[in-house]
Amino acid sequence: MIARNPDPAGPRRLRRWAGAAAWVVCAASTAAGLATARAPWSPAAAPAAAPLGTWWSVANGDRVQAILHEGQSVWSATEGGVVRWDAGKPGPRQYLAPQDGLPDNRVRALARDRAGVLWAGTGGGLARFDPLADRWVAVLPPADRIPSPSVTALAAAPDGGLWVGFETRWDAAALPDAAAEPGAFVGGGVARFDGATGRWGAVYRAERGAAGRFAPLPSDTVTALLVDDAGRLWVGTRPFMVWDRLGDPDPATGRDWGWVTTGGGLALREPSAEDRWTQWQAGTAPCIPSVVHALAVDAAGRVWAGGGNGLHVFTAGAASRPCVEGAGHAQYARRPSGRGMPANTVLAVDFDRQGNVWMGLANGVDEGRGLMVLDHAGTLGDPPGSPAARDDTWTAVALPGPADATAVVPSALTLTDGGGLWVGTRGEAAGDGWGLLSRTPEGVWSTHATAAAGLPSNRVSVVARHPASGELWFGTDGRGVARWDGRTWQAWRFTGEPGGLPGDHVTAIAFGHDGRVWAAARPSVWGGKDWADGGVAGWDGQAWRTPVGAPSRFTSAQALAVDLDGRLWIGTVDEGAATYDPAGDRWVAHAAPAAGPGFGGMNVSGIAVDPVTGHVWLAHQAYPDWVCDPAGKCERPFRGGGVSRWDGRGWTRWAKSTGAPLAAHGDDGEMTSIAFDRGRGRVWAGGWAGRGSFHWLTGVGIDGTLDGCMRPCDAGDWTSERFPDGGAVRALAVDAEGRLWAALHRNHAGSIPPAAGIRILDAQAGWRTVSAADGLPADEVAALAPAPDGMWVGLLDRGAAVWRPFEVRDRAFLPRLGQQLTR
Structure with a gap:
């Protein structure tokens, strides 16, 4: 029976x-x-x-991608539009698409150019803020003038222009090759934009070279942009989809060709007429991260990159030799001893007035590990066993929030001139976020969330x-x-x-x-x-x-x-x-x-x-x-x-x-x-x-x-x-x-x-x-x-x-x- x-x-x-x-x-x-x-x-x-x-849309603005602190206001780029918190006001001003002019509610980046114009990079394009009308104005150039409508990163250029990073997009009509069916991932990369004239300039993409290398970018999906004190443009990326021969035929289609994920890493453009690029692609050296989450420059002009395998610092620009200690590059990563970083994924980086490095950490991208503060005492990298390794001081900073601290993922952070701290959060387990967390110089935390008087998710x-x-x-x-x-x-x-x-x-x-x-x-x-x-x-x-x-x-x-x-x-x-x-x-x-x-x-x-x-x-x-x-x-x-x-x-x-x-x-x-x-x-x-x-x-x-x-x-x-x-x-x-x-x-x-x-x-x-x-x-x-x-x-x-x-x-x-x- x-x-x-x-x-x-x-x-x-x-x-x-x-x-x-x-x-x-x-x-x-x-x-x-x-x-x-x-x-x-x-x-x-x-x-x-x-x-x-x-x-008309209604959205929660507590899943934060980026923060811009300006005087008495804090702007946050979120999955629910742009949210502005003003000191002395009881609640935020939330800007949504389309009613407030944004082309899309997925806002990935904020930047103010040298002319004082505030820009937002969204999943539907670029937008500028009109303070007199208290709304955004979408920048809608012809489709053939931009690599993609999806903007992922922004950086103000010294000459008043704007660097704009994109991700690839799916085009149902494009052909990956003459023998394939319609449909391809296209676009992405980095482009120059002149906000004063509305003109788009040079576009830089990942072009396939020998041995699986791409140049000048290691990927067409850009994650972060930074212009350093010398005017050099740093580009962080993550792997992207390319049409390539498969190791084994696709069991569903029987085809030898298909879309595969490859590339990713970091690139650097010199501010010269020769348009010289240096790129470090994942896989070309053991320490190069395939995903770069954050870029920041400290008071000494050093560039720090947070990625999926720790924190990297570059001190010699294009002459830096990644993965070689003392050659213009140093890496901080989780160590078996447990001393130092408790996790390897660095999502955000900033610096305090003493030069200490603050970083938002996660295990992968969905399990928060709070903040860590590094006082490197002026010596960088410090491989285990070296005398200088003992001069590093690591301090953990716990974040307020739910009982399960790992639910709070610190996705963005910025330190104010007065010693305050703002942290943007995500909550990957629930697919949302916890809004902004702020800490006064005296150590008092506050939470700023649109869910307090709006849609909770x-x-x-x-x-x-x-x-x-x-x-x-x-x-x-x-x-x-x-x-x-x-x-x-x-x-x-x-x-x-x-x-x-x-x-x-x-x-x-x-x-x-x-x-x-x-x-x-x-x-x-x-x-x-x-x-x-x-x-x-x-x-x-x-x-x-x-x-x-x-x-x-x-x-x-x-x-x-x-x-x-x-x-x-x-x-x-x-x-x-x-x-x-x-x-x-x-x-x-x-x-x-x-x-x-x-x-x-x-x-x-x-x-x-x-x-x-x-x-x-x-x-x-x-x-x-x-x-x-x-x-x-x-x-x-x-x-x-x-x-x-x-x-x-x-x-x-x-x-x-x-x-x-x-x-x-x-x-x-x-x-x-x-x-x-x-x-x-x-x-x-x-x-x-x-x-x-x-x-x-x-x-x-x-x-x-x-x-x-x-x-x-x-x-x-x-x-x-x-x-x-x-x-x-x-x-x-x-x-x-x-x-x-x-x-x-x-x-x-x-x-x-x-x-x-x-x-x-x-x-x-x-x-x-x-x-x-x-x-x-x-x-x-x-x-x-x-x-x-x-x-x-x-x-x-x-x-x-x-x-x-x-x-x-x-x-x-x-x-x-x-x-x-x-x-």
Whole structure:
């Protein structure tokens, strides 16, 4: 006899969740029912232009990339725009794209040129600050004049110009060689820009030479720029993608050529008419870092470079011989003795008035190790065993923040003339940051975070609009729930205490007829025997409370919906579905095999309610059903998938194995979202499918799928649409004009970016494509929430945005909600 064991390995559920989390879908954000038009479904052969309208973004500005301290103000370049903190003011001024003029919210660099103009380098280009208008102005030169629209580094030149560093970009039309299919990584490098005239000058790239060497740059992806006291330009880089012959044929494509990662290191340009360059490429010497994170020059004119293998100092410019002690180069790295640096990755460097070297450290790039201060006593390098090694003094500086100090990654730092300290942070475990940390000369720390009165995270997994109050609720993947009531923000985090949020990784939000706001969260904290977090709870205005009499904690809940009778439906990864009737605290479980063959399986990824019939529709994915024999040998067959419907009496299922012509991947159909379209009388189920030799490492050939069926829905009534290279359809919603919106993302899988984040079905124009080129802040979209005047979207790691079908020409006429959200 074979015993059925759904979890023979205990913590193996954590690994199951790691995969399942990629398919989490918010059922509340996919609820439909606002449509009025009843046009037939008639997609165009090719996507039309995006609908006219305006995008506004909301973002967290606590993931810091760079700091610029000026007098009584501190500017920070963040993943949520530019944030300025002014002494004596209660909160920050946050500048966002597009409403404040920035071309993109990913700001990597800040620099003020010799004319006093402040510049920002963003993922969408260069921008200058207009202090009179209190906004940014994007620099939009012709595409053929710049190496890439994505700016990664800035440095002011002595003659008043500006050096601009770029990263490579994906061009879907470019050809890597004559025999290859279209699509190539192009651009990047360093270019000169004259801010006074707006002209771009010389561009320097990594050109392939002999023996795998590149010159004059070791890579086209630039990470840091510095102009030293002698006017020399230093360029830090990291490895980049090049088209090259593979060691072995690609198993997915069978081809001998493909995109490989190579290069990286440091380069130096002399300030002469001969345009002389010196470059140190990773691999050419044992100590050269492949990734240079930071460049800084001290009072003596020495250049310090922080990278993935410690701290390097160059004292002889181009004559420096890396990896040779005493030849113009010295290296500080973690030593087996433990004395000195506790970690090898140096993310930030600056100097105090005494000449001490301050550095922000990490183990890799995702585990913070605080700050270290080096007093080298004027002797550099000091190899172990030398008499001078004993004159180095190392001092550790701990950072304030969460109990787990490694969660705070010091990504930027600057010391003020008065002895103060500012530290920019990232929080890689949660994908966000902790804002700015400041320390007075007396040693008093303060925290400056936009999350204190704003969106707590840019990893927005859910957006839901309260149907009665219009409040906006945001669920995040790592920092709980936040509510915007039109005036103020309120946020909740998991604490483990009664009355608290069930978890910080929120998967769904729904609104009950009794006024409660329901939230589901996936688990992330293993308590040794069971999960410490995860589950479902309702906010009653005072506290978060779990439903009375729940037969399970529902730690794997990933979808919620409230039906026409006020019952709460819960969809889980591994427990099927359940309903809770708050009127009598009654529970009903729907699970295989008890629910019968009409039930789609134990992994319920989405829930939608037909607003006319009251029928409840579920989207399913395959679930690994562990089966073990008496000897303990276990197998893991995958079961379930497709779509199922509850009509109040029983279940009906549509799957590929039962004859439904679904386009989604798998034996039955891997569905990741579902919505009911009232205007068209049609259910829509989103999923994904591989095209040809699809490739998760590159992202090529992973298409979004959309299967639709008009009620009452016979097996042969399903029709399908595919969205090439978009990733899975993660959310579906219908706007006030009856347009169907489909949100797609690949959960960051693949080195090649997805094609577009949103597809819209318009009754007149057919399918429209909305991408970053149309103002969408990012091409990976996780959630949708219709509003009377537009559509809210939750972005995988870029915050949230709202699209409104009209053009905003003057900030004075903005709706109050939008104006407050972006200030």
